[in-house]
Amino acid sequence: MSTTLRSRLTLSHALLAAAAVLAAGGAARIVARDRFDKYIAAGIESRVRTLAASTAALRDPGGEWDPGRLESLGVGALEDGFILRFLDGNGAVVWDAREHNAGLCSQMIASMTVRMAGTGADRGSGYRERTVALPALPGDPGSPALVAGYYGPVYYRDAELAYLRSLDRALGAVGLGLAALAGLAGAWSARRLSSPLRSAARAARSLGRGDFGVRLSPAGIRELDELSGALSRLSEALGEQEELRKRLVADASHELRTPLASLRARLEALRDGVRVPDEAALEACLQDALRLGGLVGSLEGLARADASTYSGARETFDLAAAVRSVCAAYQDSARAGGLRLRADAPEPVPVSGDRPALEGAVGNLVSNALRFSDPGKTVEVRVRLTFDAGDLPEPPPATGIRVWARVEVEDEGIGIAPEDLPRVFERFFRADPSRSRATGGFGLGLAIVRAAARAHGGEVYARSPGLGRGSRFLLVLPAAPEGLPYVAALGGEEQGRVE
Numbered sequence: 001m002s003t004t005l006r007s008r009l010t011l012s013h014a015l016l017a018a019a020a021v022l023a024a025g026g027a028a029r030i031v032a033r034d035r036f037d038k039y040i041a042a043g044i045e046s047r048v049r050t051l052a053a054s055t056a057a058l059r060d061p062g063g064e065w066d067p068g069r070l071e072s073l074g075v076g077a078l079e080d081g082f083i084l085r086f087l088d089g090n091g092a093v094v095w096d097a098r099e100h101n102a103g104l105c106s107q108m109i110a111s112m113t114v115r116m117a118g119t120g121a122d123r124g125s126g127y128r129e130r131t132v133a134l135p136a137l138p139g140d141p142g143s144p145a146l147v148a149g150y151y152g153p154v155y156y157r158d159a160e161l162a163y164l165r166s167l168d169r170a171l172g173a174v175g176l177g178l179a180a181l182a183g184l185a186g187a188w189s190a191r192r193l194s195s196p197l198r199s200a201a202r203a204a205r206s207l208g209r210g211d212f213g214v215r216l217s218p219a220g221i222r223e224l225d226e227l228s229g230a231l232s233r234l235s236e237a238l239g240e241q242e243e244l245r246k247r248l249v250a251d252a253s254h255e256l257r258t259p260l261a262s263l264r265a266r267l268e269a270l271r272d273g274v275r276v277p278d279e280a281a282l283e284a285c286l287q288d289a290l291r292l293g294g295l296v297g298s299l300e301g302l303a304r305a306d307a308s309t310y311s312g313a314r315e316t317f318d319l320a321a322a323v324r325s326v327c328a329a330y331q332d333s334a335r336a337g338g339l340r341l342r343a344d345a346p347e348p349v350p351v352s353g354d355r356p357a358l359e360g361a362v363g364n365l366v367s368n369a370l371r372f373s374d375p376g377k378t379v380e381v382r383v384r385l386t387f388d389a390g391d392l393p394e395p396p397p398a399t400g401i402r403v404w405a406r407v408e409v410e411d412e413g414i415g416i417a418p419e420d421l422p423r424v425f426e427r428f429f430r431a432d433p434s435r436s437r438a439t440g441g442f443g444l445g446l447a448i449v450r451a452a453a454r455a456h457g458g459e460v461y462a463r464s465p466g467l468g469r470g471s472r473f474l475l476v477l478p479a480a481p482e483g484l485p486y487v488a489a490l491g492g493e494e495q496g497r498v499e
Helices: 003-057 068-079 104-117 158-208 222-271 280-305 319-329 331-336 355-371 431-439 445-457 481-488
Strands: 083-087 095-098 126-134 143-151 315-318 340-344 350-353 378-386 405-411 459-463 471-478
Touching: 003 068, 003 083, 003 126, 003 143, 003 158, 068 083, 068 095, 068 331, 083 104, 095 331, 104 126, 104 143, 158 222, 222 280, 315 319, 319 340, 319 355, 319 378, 319 471, 331 340, 331 355, 350 355, 350 445, 350 471, 355 405, 355 445, 355 471, 445 459, 445 471
Parallel strands: 340 378
Antiparallel strands: 083 095, 083 143, 126 143, 315 350, 378 405, 405 471, 459 471
């Protein structure tokens, strides 16, 4: 049976606190008892020495004992837990507490044993006797002595037992208080943790139902804030993708509808005899079919790029040489439009990936720059290796890369409005729909470039000072250091500049 995070955290905090309190309390009790027992043992030794001194003071200068005072001292010692026996210099008994009251002595020893049982100090303790030699006087055949019987080395009297019980009660109360506080702290922290997690679970369920407007508030805990932020960004991204999907369907339907309607009208006119099937009519039908084929091909390229499934095998190649080849292929188009196309790629730039796909991405950027530039302007393509990506507005998908291949395509064309810059890589987006239609664009080229760049661990960026001030596109890809020996051999075989 599953339990809630809140109950588990509360229970775990309480159990950990109880264990900590038990361990700390046990250690404190052991240390306190050890020092207390040493104090008690020292006190017993001190009392024995005091009794010996008191006994020695009971002899007169002639060496005689005062029996009454000895008995008074012995009876008083019985009340303090000591069974005394006084011996003269010959070893003869002067006074013995057992002879005075044997029953009381036996009862006192049994009571001491019962009192100390279970206190922890009874281990190694028991009734014992200690003989203390007293000062001898001139003429004594030997030293008189005091024999003190007591329960030792540790024996607790009433006040000492009361102190130990109060210490145990205090430690128990502190332990219970700390356990209760730990339980409350566990409940509070569990609530603070479980609440954002429940919110995240509700957000995930909402995302599963297609509600992409979910946004989570920060919880004040870094890891949970990262989770909330990730879910909020996921929700936002899914919402944007849903809008893109809807727009893609609408735009694709619209783009297909126009050439299909034109082709259908021309074919119906030919069928009904309204128009003669001459070369011009067939050419018009062919252009509509080509436009349909171009749109379908662009959609296939975009789908292939999104899925990162390219037909070509991945290889290590010189991107600079590939860019020079692409620019050479577009030279005729540039001249036909009265434009200058320059490729500045003097050094080998090794990358690893699908060469046709990356050449197609560069071709899309060059084609866009030529299409949206007026006659007499210049389009320049630069290729470089760099050792950091810190100047990019957003980091590329690949992490841990230190060497980057950069392809920069800069034109002097119509530029991009600031509000359009964030959307130029969206499917079917066209900042100037009328001009795009005139030049035959579908608004998919830049989307294909971005998909290809991301599939290779890179990214593409667009920058423009504004309308009429040109544009600059930057394609960034992870370099392939293992390909440097290969491309170094190509460095002297090809020119680095194509014009």
